[in-house]
Amino acid sequence: MRRFFSYVEITTKITSTFAFLLTVAFLLYQKYIINWKLTLIFFTSMLLFDFTTTAINNYIDTKDNNQTLHFQRRTALILIYLLFGISASLGIYLAFLTDVVVLLSGGICFLFGVFYTYGPVPISRQPLGEFLSGFFYGFLIPFILLYINMPKGTLLTLDLSYEIITFQLKVIPLLSLLLISVIPFCTTANIMLANNICDLEKDIAVKRHTLPYYIGEKSLFLFAGLYYIAYFAIIMMVVFQILSPLCLLSLLTIIFVQKNIKSFFKKQDKETTFILAVRNYVIIMGIITLLIFLSALHV
Numbered sequence: 001m002r003r004f005f006s007y008v009e010i011t012t013k014i015t016s017t018f019a020f021l022l023t024v025a026f027l028l029y030q031k032y033i034i035n036w037k038l039t040l041i042f043f044t045s046m047l048l049f050d051f052t053t054t055a056i057n058n059y060i061d062t063k064d065n066n067q068t069l070h071f072q073r074r075t076a077l078i079l080i081y082l083l084f085g086i087s088a089s090l091g092i093y094l095a096f097l098t099d100v101v102v103l104l105s106g107g108i109c110f111l112f113g114v115f116y117t118y119g120p121v122p123i124s125r126q127p128l129g130e131f132l133s134g135f136f137y138g139f140l141i142p143f144i145l146l147y148i149n150m151p152k153g154t155l156l157t158l159d160l161s162y163e164i165i166t167f168q169l170k171v172i173p174l175l176s177l178l179l180i181s182v183i184p185f186c187t188t189a190n191i192m193l194a195n196n197i198c199d200l201e202k203d204i205a206v207k208r209h210t211l212p213y214y215i216g217e218k219s220l221f222l223f224a225g226l227y228y229i230a231y232f233a234i235i236m237m238v239v240f241q242i243l244s245p246l247c248l249l250s251l252l253t254i255i256f257v258q259k260n261i262k263s264f265f266k267k268q269d270k271e272t273t274f275i276l277a278v279r280n281y282v283i284i285m286g287i288i289t290l291l292i293f294l295s296a297l298h299v
Contacts, residue, residue, distance in 0.1 A: 007058060007070040007079070008051040014278070015137045015191065016050045018285040019184040023142040025289050026180055027149050028296035029244065038097060038148045045090035045106075046141065049113060052083040057117040084114075098148055101158050105144055109136055127211040129196065130189040138185025139178075146177060176242050182233035183288060186226040187281040193223055194277035198270040220268075223277075224261050227254075230284060244295035250288045257283060 020043055027034055059076050062069045069076050088110060095103035112132060116123045123132055147155055155173050159166040196203065196210040197219050203210055212219040234250055237243040260276040267273050 003070040004079070007055055007076065008083075009054045009058070012054065013047065013050055014282065014285075015133075015184070015188045016046055016141060018281070018289060019137050019141040019188070020046065020145065022180070022184060022285060022289045022292065023145040025292035025296060026142075027146065029292050032149055034149050038094060039145065041090055041094045041097075042145060042148060045087045045094060048083050048087035048090070049110065052080060052087055053113040053116060055080045055083060056114065060117050060122075094148070099158075100160060101147060101156065102144060104158075105140060105147075109140055112136060125208045125210070127209065127214050130192045130211050133192045134185040134189030137188040138183070139181040142181050142184070143177060176237075179233050179237050179240075179242060183230045184285060186230040186233075187284050190223055190226050191277045191281055193219060193226070194264065194268075194274050195270075197223070197268045198274045220265055223264065227257055227261065227280065227284070234288065243292065244298070246295045246298065247288060247291045250284070250291055253283050253287050256280075 024034065024039070055076070058069065059073075059080060071079065091106045091110065092103075095106060112123065113136070116129075116132075123129060143155075150173075153168075153170070155170060155177065157166065157168040193211065197212045200210075200212050204213060215222070231251055231254060234243070234247060238245055238248055257280050260280050264273050264276050
């Protein structure tokens with residue numbers, strides 16, 4: 001079991017888990033009745049597919065770099081198929097219990113998750129990794145979770161038939177979703193950005209042209225700016241009464257986050273300073289999630 005958890009890098013699953021917990025807290029604060037059956041099916045499918053994408057990444061990277069896998073290659077490949085099959089089956093079951101919106105949004109997640117490191121031109125080798133990781137972890141996880149727990153038509157309505165397609169978006173709920181998604185979007189994207197900044201020289205050597213390759217030193221300013229955008233989103237959500245004023249206490253975390261930003265500006269190293277992006281993620285996401293839960297209890 002230890003080898004399996006190492007293979008799927010269980011410690012990196014904070015990005016999906018915290019995005020999930022943040023959304024659950026938001027649902028509770030907004031007083032929506034959570035359908036725990038659908039929610040647990042979604043969480044299990046989400047987590048297993050997160051395992052799958054990491055396993056695919058490790059399988060391909062060790063093949064290209066002649067590194068040793070945690071299992072024999074055949075066993076490692078079988079595990080990928082099993083994880084993918086179970087997660088996809090749960091996703092299809094969730095879509096069966098809900099509707100086509102979940103099927104389409106889940107299908108997009110699976111498609112991009114597989115081709116992140118697989119295929120002739122993997123997404124991880126392009127300057128899109130930061131945006132797409134932020135989008136899928138920061139936006140689509142909250143979107144699907146909110147959609148399956150909100151009354152039908154709260155966020156959007158999609159009706160398909162042979163003759164007509166009807167699509168409607170509800171502006172105010174969508175703006176709330178976009179604002180709450182800014183926090184996991186920015187903090188998740190920064191983990192990817194920090195990783196690519198630290199690996200820039202190695203990536204260039206293997207013709208992997210990520211975002212830092214194209215924007216150079218501006219990557220560091222983007223790294224800092226994404227955190228400030230996340231804090232600004234918190235302020236805006238309190239102003240528009242999407243979150244409780246209690247959540248403003250999360251702004252105090254900028255003291256620790258700014259310290260880590262300064263340290264990363266001084267040195268960008270995979271072994272010593274990359275972890276600062278992960279710490280910033282845990283600090284920001286952990287505190288805001290806790291405060292939203294407390295706000296829900298208070299209300």
